[in-house]
Amino acid sequence: MSAEATAIDMAARASIWLKPHRIVLILVALALVLCAAFFMRWDWLPQYWEMGLMGIWRALWILAVTCALGFALAVPLGLAQAGGPIWFSAPAKVFCTIIRGTPLLLQLWLLYYGLGSIFPQYPWIRESWLWPYLRQAWPYAVVALTFSFAGYEGEVMRGAFAGVPRGQLEAARAFGMSRWKIFRRIWLPQAFYRALPTLTGETVLQLKSTPLVATISVIDIFAVSSKVRQDTYLTYEPLLLLALIYMTITGILVFVFSRIEARIPVKIG
Amino acid sequence: MAPGWGGTLLVGLLHSLEIAIGATCLGLLIGTAGAFGKLYGGPVTRDLLAVYTTVVRAVPELVLILLLYYAGTDLINQVLAAMGYSRVDISGLAAGIFVLGFVQGAYSTEVIRGAILAIPQGQIEAARAYGMPPGLMLRRITMPAMLPFAIPGLANLWLIATKDTALLAVVGFFELTLATRQAAGVTKAYLLFYVAAGVLYLAVTLFSNLIIGRVEAWSRRGMPSVKEAR
Known part of the structure; x- marks a missing residue:
């Protein structure tokens, strides 16, 4: 049946x-x-596919790390703006405004070229244990993308924290919960459920920002496709394949997030 | 600061604003047509538009800009060659506006479609009952009624457009970010110029927010305020 x-x-x-x-x-x-497969040139694929897989792996790794770190930073940013005293909320608001008001490419170049040109002037930085990392490009990429995600998601979390009904928090206080316990058991989970639908969109936007790191010489999948274009003088084939790869990753991300969302209790507030 | 580099930054800012305004206008045209196509078009139109909005929103802007930049200039030159004209150099400004407008079109299609769907159905039915032709209905009912729902989303798109112009620096178009990079590279005062450019972008955003607030209040005139209802 x-x-x-x-x-x-x-x-x-x-x-x-x-x-x-x-x-x-x-x-x-x-x-x-089929036309694309037969009439375009794909003979460069065997030579580059290993490098391509590394590039995809690196892009996904940057995506995962910056989303996790950015969200961890977004929670205090949102909390400070939603219910903090003015000396917490004002800096948080300024941070979010600056991040959301300037292009990510500029932030990335500011960190990499700007700070990167300042650091070597100080001997104590060059002698510190951080120096081997500061000479590479990827820490700047991770920091810039993390700040960007935190800035946008901090604004979302502000709305989510402010959207939790007051009665819930008052009931928790009436139960005699400590402030930390209220935050951990009541405020954060409910705000997180509210923010979850926008988190999908933010993560996809973050994925679409990752190719920018190629401009500061981090070899992600976009940089690999640029290398193929330079080596083979082909314009369209690497770019079309690159678009297909990003579309596939976006599809997988949206699918995974929709499964997570389906497991969360629907009724909130 | 060496004299003259500040002027270079301002020229770059001007180019950025030109492209952002052009791209937003083109995006609004595509978006309006796309929204009406998605809502009232035939099945084939709807499916093609769904493919357009999905693909454009799933692929990074940087990749789309490269693809469209090369494909667009290539296509125009091939058409010109087929018609017997000589090749032309497409101006960076036109190419930038076309590319960013095409991307913005996909996003504004969704914003405008949502705004039209938010109009109370009775208003459109009443307009039809009065015997308004579709053009008049669009001008007098649909457009003004959808504006308050569309403006927050469209304002966001304008802010995204001003920031997306920075991506054109990667294909070598002279706008604020590339101007900054050149100024910083020559004078070696990296931090100074990048911070200055950041301040310029931020000023554009804050000024836009001010104007957007006014426009939003204007588009909501005559509507009951949600604040007072509480």
Whole structure:
């Protein structure tokens, strides 16, 4: 019975998806893909695919690290703006405004070229244990992307913290919970559930910001495609493949987040 | 600061603003057409528009800019060659406006579509009942009624457009970020020039916020305030 029902369900879904005009469109798309596969040059792929995989891995790694660190920074930023005293909320607001008001590319270059040109002037920095890291590009990329994510997500968290109903916090206080416990058990979880739908969008935006790190000589997948373009004098093939890779990663991210969202209790507030 | 570099930054800022304004206008045109196509178009139009908005929003702007920049100039030159004209150099300004406008179009399609859907259905039905032709209905009912819902999203897009112009520095278009890089590279005063450029971008954003607040208040005139209802 249930097998029959799922079969009928699947048939119904397929008939919604496969209307006649859709079949034509899909065939046209397939023809385009086949044209691209046969008439464009892909003979460079075997030589570069290992480097490409490394690039994808590096982009994903930067994405994961900066999202995690950025979110950890966004929580205090949002909390300070939502309920903090003015000497906490004002700096947090200034930080968010500066990050959201200037291009990420400029922030990245400010850190890499600006600070990067200041640091070597001080001998005590050059002699410290940090110097081997400060000479490389990736710490600047991670810091810039982390700040960017924190700035945008801090604004979201401000709204989420402010959106938790007062009654919840008052009830928690009436139970005699300490301030830290209220924050950990009541305020943060409910704010997090509220912020989760926007977190998907922010993460996708962050993924789309990662290719900028290639401009400060971090070898991510975008830098690999630039190298292929320089080596082979091909314009479109590496870029089209790159677009396809980013679209696939975006699709996977959206799918994973929708699964996480489905597990969270829907009724809030 | 060496004399003259400040002027260079201001010229760069001017170019950035030109591109941002052009791209936003083009994006609004594409967005309005796209939103109406998505809401009232045939099945094929709808599917093609869905592909357009999904692909543009899933691929990084930097990749799209490179793709469209090369593909667009290539395509125009090939068309010109086929028609028997000689190749032309596409101006960076036109290419930048086209590329960023194409990207902005996808986002504003979604914003305007959502805003039109937020109009109370009765208003559009009433307009139809009065026998208004579609053009008049668009001008008198749909556009003014959708504005208060669309303006916050469109304002965000304008701010994104001003910041996305920085990406054109990567394809070598002379705007504020590239001007800053050149000034900093020549004078070796990296921190000074990058901070100055940041201040300029921030000033544009804060000034825009001021104007946007006014425009939003204007578009909401006659609507009951949510604040007073509480």
